[in-house]
Amino acid sequence: MPAPPFFPVQDSLTPYSSSSLQKRSKQRTRRNPFDQNMWEAQSDWYSPTRLNMSPNTQYEFPGDRFIPNRSLMDLDQAQSLLTDRTVPNRNLNFNETYRKILQDQLTLDSEGNPFKMLVFRGSPKSNRKPIRCVDEMRRSDEFDSKVRPIQLRSLPKGESRILDAPNMRNDFYMNIMDWGKNNVLAVALGLDLYLWNSDTANVRNLFHVNENDHPTSLAWSQDAKYLAVGYQGSKIQLWDAEASKLVRSLKGHHRRVATIAWNGNTLTSGSRDRSIINHDVRARNNVTCHLRAHSQEVCGLKWSETGNLLASGGNENLLYIWESSKMNSSKYLYRFKDHCAAVKALAWCPYQSSVLASGGGTEDGCIKLWNTQKGTCINTIDTNSQVCGLEWNMHHKEILSGHGYSPREHIKNQLCLWRYPSMEKVGYLNRHTSRVLQLSQTGLFGFGISLDPLVPTI
Secondary structure (H helix, E strand, O other): OOOOOOOOOOOOOOOOOHHHHHHHHHOOOOOOHHHHHOEEEOHHHHOOHHHOOOOOEEEOOOOOOOOOOHHHOOHHHHHHHHHOOOOOOOOOOOOHHHHHHHHHHHHEOOOOOEOOOOOOOOOOOOOOOOHHHHHHHHHHHHHHHHHOOOOOOOOOOOOOOEOOOOOOOOOOOOEOEEEOOOOEEEEEEOOEEEEEEOOOOOEEEEEEOOOOOOEEEEEEOOOOOEEEEEEOOOOEEEEEOOOOEEEEEEOOOOOOEEEEEEEOOEEEEEEOOOOEEEEEOOOOOOEEEEEOOOOOOEEEEEEOOOOOEEEEEEOOOOEEEEEHHHHHHOOOOEEEOOOOOOEEEEEEOOOOOOEEEEEEOOOOOEEEEEEOOOOEEEEEEEOOOOEEEEEEOOOOOEEEEEEOOOOOHHHOOOEEEEEOOOOEEEEEEOOOOOOOOEEEEEOOEEEEEOOOOOOOEO
């Protein structure tokens, strides 16, 4: 097979001078059609000094400027350049006056001061303290933090808005309020379900049901496209709230559905029949997992932010942690027995995915923080009041708790804000006159519902 026209046939390590190459090219009897476009090795093309003074030479291949090739070298000229000790000719235009001006331009700045290249300089008008003062500033800050008392973040003195919400059922175990990412608040009031748009302040009635089967739980999907509603008679419905249209009904429970929670396309429900069911809302046969661990009504469900852990609380005072990948085996990850009353209030920390907060009922009144990686209790706060709801603050390391019954008259029905992780109380609001049964939040707002005549407060 003949060699390509632009690559040498001879060994690349065999030295040839330019004259020998020209002789070899003349001896060829058949010329390649590409010979008429011979590459001319110019001095500025190959860059090496060895070709700087040589006349234009024709070669049959261009070579490579980065990979040495001896067939392109004129070794005689290279030897001459290396041993030449003559002083090179200088441009006569570069006289001493020009050199003096050039030297001044390179060594003096615009103000005539000596100029040094590659010297670090800060901004000429910077107000920052020098680097050597950093340690002093740090020690000063530490001293100030010890001397000055820590100022707690102030709470609003009152609500920013009050909405009329009549006919709300006085039931600790139901979860009948949720605020979606579409900034629409869904609230079940008696036989009706209402939607309140906080952007436009419009209120809309999504549906009305008969007296024998009222809503007992509801939850927006994570993308706020669908609203899931659980009923007293054990059924679950999916509603397209934008179109006010019923999408489908889900079955599997035998008694009321007190709590529901979304995890992507999976809807998890807990019922008074003591079971937990995972529903795939896309499948015809919606039940994908059926758990029976609780011995009484399941009143609290919460999926972690990552979607790999589920927390479930029951009326028998137990708290279970489930792994999503092992739920079909009905084996729980942890079972916590520390609460002394029903565990309804559950909330996963948004900035520490392994931290779970849980709240106990009237006989317990404690907020507990759990490390779900180690299965240990991090902290316990006795609030001396029924814990009805928990919500982590999205913008500060704080957690809000809603309370109900209490043996102490002055602390019942409060909203309390706690600093995390110390769990020091930032403050409290006592604007409610009845139990704060529901808590929800979105964006910059928190929302609590009590049994007041005018009940929802932001």
